[in-house]
Amino acid sequence: MQGSSGDPLSGDTMTDEIWRRLVARAPDAAALSPLYGPLLSREAMVLGRIAQSLDGRIATESGRSFWISGAQDVLHTHRLRALFDAVVVGAGTVRADDPLLTTRQCAGPSPVRVIVDSERRLGAGYRVFQEGPPTLLLCAKDIAGPDRLGHADVLRLPRAAEGAGLDPAAIVAATAACGLPRIFVEGGGVTVSRFLAAGCLDRLHLTIAPLLLGAGIPAFTLPGVARPEDGLRVGFTLHRLGPDLLLDIPLVLR
Ligand SMILES: NC(=O)c1ccc[n+]([C@@H]2O[C@H](COP(=O)([O-])OP(=O)(O)OC[C@H]3O[C@@H](n4cnc5c(N)ncnc54)[C@H](OP(=O)(O)O)[C@@H]3O)[C@@H](O)[C@H]2O)c1
Numbered sequence: 001m002q003g004s005s006g007d008p009l010s011g012d013t014m015t016d017e018i019w020r021r022l023v024a025r026a027p028d029a030a031a032l033s034p035l036y037g038p039l040l041s042r043e044a045m046v047l048g049r050i051a052q053s054l055d056g057r058i059a060t061e062s063g064r065s066f067w068i069s070g071a072q073d074v075l076h077t078h079r080l081r082a083l084f085d086a087v088v089v090g091a092g093t094v095r096a097d098d099p100l101l102t103t104r105q106c107a108g109p110s111p112v113r114v115i116v117d118s119e120r121r122l123g124a125g126y127r128v129f130q131e132g133p134p135t136l137l138l139c140a141k142d143i144a145g146p147d148r149l150g151h152a153d154v155l156r157l158p159r160a161a162e163g164a165g166l167d168p169a170a171i172v173a174a175t176a177a178c179g180l181p182r183i184f185v186e187g188g189g190v191t192v193s194r195f196l197a198a199g200c201l202d203r204l205h206l207t208i209a210p211l212l213l214g215a216g217i218p219a220f221t222l223p224g225v226a227r228p229e230d231g232l233r234v235g236f237t238l239h240r241l242g243p244d245l246l247l248d249i250p251l252v253l254r
Helices: 011-023 029-039 071-083 091-097 168-177 189-197
Strands: 045-053 057-059 086-090 112-116 135-140 152-157 182-187 203-209 237-241 244-250
Touching: 011 029, 011 071, 029 071, 029 237, 029 244, 045 071, 045 189, 071 182, 071 203, 071 237, 071 244, 086 091, 086 168, 086 189, 091 112, 091 189, 112 168, 135 168, 152 168, 168 189, 182 189
Parallel strands: 045 182, 045 203, 086 112, 086 182, 112 135, 135 152
Antiparallel strands: 045 057, 203 244, 237 244
């Protein structure tokens, strides 16, 4: 399965070529290399992504997330879509945003859309199921139903042994088996947290916007720890994206 590039190049050569095309018209191309360089020339990779407020929210209580971060961060998201084979979002994001998940703000190809909806609660009316590039809908093995939803192909995967939902490692393996080894997990918080908790993220791009929402949907939902020293302390490289700060966080895969 391929996104909408139709590009004859393949593997990491294609990613490097896409990157060259993405920055060809960017005046700040040299300054962008430290941010995008670690994402290139890797055949397989899983990148998680969150744009949160200062108080750790990715959307208001009613689920509105447009816009937490600024224009440069939104452009960054579109560039990431172009640099990965597949973009993964949870059912909550499809329900709240009805997104297209295409690369409308930059020159690169659109990825294959992968929607995680273990119980198959989403209807066929959402845009990812009706228009745009190829789409995969991932649900649990034990859920009955047709093999297509709108134009999406349905893949059935094992449930996680612990906790809720599908096993993130099985999601990574299944997308790789479909010829999509580079995965961009764009949200929301539940989905990114499940990949993080399962040790399935190579990196996390966490944008922090100078904004307080007071209440809303949390960025991370993870098992609690007894003491601060038991938490996951990470290293990071800091990048400025307009008014926002982006932490590029390398993670250790399990
Ligand atoms: N600021 C940002 O960076 C950003 C990015 C994207 C979205 N958003 C916002 O975030 C909100 C949605 O986020 P959210 O955290 O509530 O939900 P979400 O992560 O989009 O979706 C959560 C749901 O997705 C399904 N799911 C995710 N991972 C799964 C797994 N490993 N196995 C099985 N099912 C899985 C489950 O659906 P079921 O329970 O139905 O099985 C789960 O309840 C929306 O308001 C959206 O606007 C913000």
